[in-house]
Amino acid sequence: MAASFRMQRLAQRSLLSAVPPSRTEARHSLFSTGACIFCQLRPRILAAQPARGLGLTLQTRRPASTSSSTTATETSNQDNNLPDLTNHYTIFRGTLPAGPPPASSFHIPLSDLRREFLRLQNVIHPDKYPPGPAKQRAEALSARVNEAYRTLADPLQRAQYLLREIHGIDVTAEDGATQHALDPETLMEVMEVQETIEDVGAGPEAEETIAALKKENDARVAECVKSLAQAFERGDIEAARQECVRLRFWYSVGEGLREWEPGRTEIRLVH
Numbered sequence: 001m002a003a004s005f006r007m008q009r010l011a012q013r014s015l016l017s018a019v020p021p022s023r024t025e026a027r028h029s030l031f032s033t034g035a036c037i038f039c040q041l042r043p044r045i046l047a048a049q050p051a052r053g054l055g056l057t058l059q060t061r062r063p064a065s066t067s068s069s070t071t072a073t074e075t076s077n078q079d080n081n082l083p084d085l086t087n088h089y090t091i092f093r094g095t096l097p098a099g100p101p102p103a104s105s106f107h108i109p110l111s112d113l114r115r116e117f118l119r120l121q122n123v124i125h126p127d128k129y130p131p132g133p134a135k136q137r138a139e140a141l142s143a144r145v146n147e148a149y150r151t152l153a154d155p156l157q158r159a160q161y162l163l164r165e166i167h168g169i170d171v172t173a174e175d176g177a178t179q180h181a182l183d184p185e186t187l188m189e190v191m192e193v194q195e196t197i198e199d200v201g202a203g204p205e206a207e208e209t210i211a212a213l214k215k216e217n218d219a220r221v222a223e224c225v226k227s228l229a230q231a232f233e234r235g236d237i238e239a240a241r242q243e244c245v246r247l248r249f250w251y252s253v254g255e256g257l258r259e260w261e262p263g264r265t266e267i268r269l270v271h
Contacts, residue, residue: 083141092120102234106233113152126142171241181245182246183242189220224243231243
C-alpha cells in the first residue's frame, strides 16, 4: 500500500510540472526578476525608435521638399508661359512659329491668334499681382501683348509694322505723303469716290448709293490685302510698300463712308 501511495504522489507531481504556469504566476515572475518594467522593455523601445524617428523625419521633410519642388516647378512653368518680346511675331509663337513673312504666310488665323492672346493675358494680367514692382512689370508686359495683338490682327497695321520694323520703311511718317505717294491710277479712283459722295446729297437714293460704295470699297480692300500678302510672301518689298500705301487710302475711304450722314457732301481722307 505504501509503495502504491508513493507511486501516485510521484505521478501527480509529474502532471503538475507539465502544466503551464497561470497568468498570476507569469505576472509574478515578471516583477520578481528585480528589474523595472522600463528596463525590461527598453530593448524593444530602442529597437522601435529608429523606425519611428525615420518616419517622422520623412514626414517633416517631405512636405518641405515637395513645396520647394512645387514652387520651382510653378516658377519654371510660369517663366515658360511668358512671351518672347523680341518682336510681335515671337510674342505669339504658338500661332506664328515660323515668324514673319516670307518665312510664313502674311495671312494670320485670327481665331488662333485670339486664343493665344487670351491665354497670355490669363498669365500676365496685372490684376493677378499685388501692388508693387511685379504688378508694374505685369502692366508693361500686358500693354506690349495688347499692342502686338492689335497690330497683327489688322492687315494694314500688320503690313505697316513689317515694313517699318523688319525693312525700315515707315509709310506713316510725316513726310510719307511725299516719299510714299499714291500711284496715279489709284488716286483717280479715290477722287471718283469723293465726287460720287459730293453728288449724293440728301435724296432718298443717297443711302443706297453709299451702301453700294461701301460694298465696292470692301472689295478693293480685300483685293489689296491679297496683293499685299503675295508681295510679302515672295519677298517683293517694293510691291508690298506700294500696296500698303493703296490700302491706307482704301481704309480711309471706308472710314469716311462709315461716318457718312445724309446731307454730308464730303469725306476726309487720312493717309
